[in-house]
Amino acid sequence: MFLEVKGLTKSFDGTQVLKGIDFTLEKGQVLSVIGSSGSGKTTLLRCINSLETADAGEILVGGNKIFDAQDAGAGRGIPREARLSFGLVFQSFHLFPQYTALENITLAPTLRIRTLCRKRRLSRAARDELLQKATEKALELLSKVGLSDKRDFYPCQLSGGQQQRVSIARALALNPDVLCFDEPTSALDPEITGEVLKIIKELAAEDMTMIIVTHEMTFARDVSDKILFMDGGVIAAQGSPEEIFGSHENTRLQTFLTSFYSNQAGAEPV
Amino acid sequence: MTFWQITLELLHGFGLTCLLFVLTLLLALPLGLGLSFCTMSRWKPLRAVSRVFVWIIRGIPLMLFICMIYYLPGLLGNGSGNLFDSLDRYFTQLMGSGHLLYYGSFLAVLIAFVINYACYFSEIFRGGVESISHGQYEAGQVLGMTKGQIFRKVILKQVIKRILPPMSNEVITLVKDTALANVIAIPEIIKRAKDMAATQALVWPLFYTAVFYLIFVGVLTLLFGYAEKRLSYFKA
Known part of the structure; x- marks a missing residue:
């Protein structure tokens, strides 16, 4: 496994936002993370990119330990070189x-x-x-x-x-070994989300390993090799796009997708 | 006294005004930046102490603060007289001057000005730094930049752009505040004009001093306008 995330947890002021996240990703694969607001998607991405320090868990890239909560807890910070295994594209760009x-x-x-x-x-x-x-x-x-x-x-x-x-x-x-996107099109007008999604698709075609937090379901289905559905700080369902967008047995996922599609009715994105 | 003699006399005093202005800026700007980091520190005791300090200094009238700096060391000491006054006498003797030199008193005023303005500047800096979006720091972090690099290469210029207007306000106030130095008889421009009124019954030189201030402030306004224009190429 190229990327391994093991047992990641994170609390803010006593509220547990991530309750033990485990997943793996092969090199060159694209992973999309979907789920409603507050489900922990962004926190997961921020922990992976060392913008937040997870309370527990490990992250390995290519067999190298990039992050270990035990080390971080002991005051040994995250080395900058390790941080560079990941790249992050923000929702609101943050260009200088x-x-x-x-x-x-x-x-x-x-x-x-x-x-x-x-x-x-x-x-x-x-x-x-x-x-x-x-x-x-x-x-x-x-x-x-x-x-x-x-x-x-x-x-x-x-x-x-x-x-x-x-x-x-x-x-x-x-x-970066893994490029992460935090809702890369959420701050954009619907007409111009396409130009950004096109770039991401091109990167996927070049076998760039990517993690994408997104609300663009159609895009997620088209571009991903694997999808995580997060709910209440846990991975409620994961699998291939066919499994997730087909008839998955998880009821929370079904409710989420149904409400998503009814909101999107008539406005099918690219 | 002719008009030119009076102008020359006032210019002499204005030189001192400018000296106090320049020295205060040179010392208070870096001190204020350091102080602003203290007031933003994550270490609570340092933050609390520095914020109380800023509150006290900003809460005391500058004129009173000048008097405090000038008189308090003598009062708190063993009663051997005023420290800065002694310095004045010492320098007068050292230089063999015919009239009393004011280096010691000038030092007292400078200390008061630097501390006072460092506090005001620190609050302007703090406002500027805290107004920068957190995303700018995070963008630097995920690109592997160090904290120092992020501050110097990304944050600083945006802060400077944002604090120029309040800074120009404060700097212009400083120009006029230098007149307060006359409370401990520093012969700056106002003191000289007042002396003329007292000794030669000439009142108009006092009003004439306004011209000097106006010209100086005019130049500063142009400089700040130029700086703002230079930084207008980006939005922050």
């Missing part, structure tokens, strides 16, 4: 407003390269070469998300969909 699209993508890699070169006492020429490569990679990613012509635009000059595409490129620039 004072940087252009290109600079948003190159900022973190540039800082990493500079720190690395200082530590290893690399020559200026070697450093410049690495920086040059980082810029080339960023330009490649910009063209991948279809925004080569916007490289020098500031976030405030871009539409929501364009901003989200830049933020996907920004996350990809650090070569």
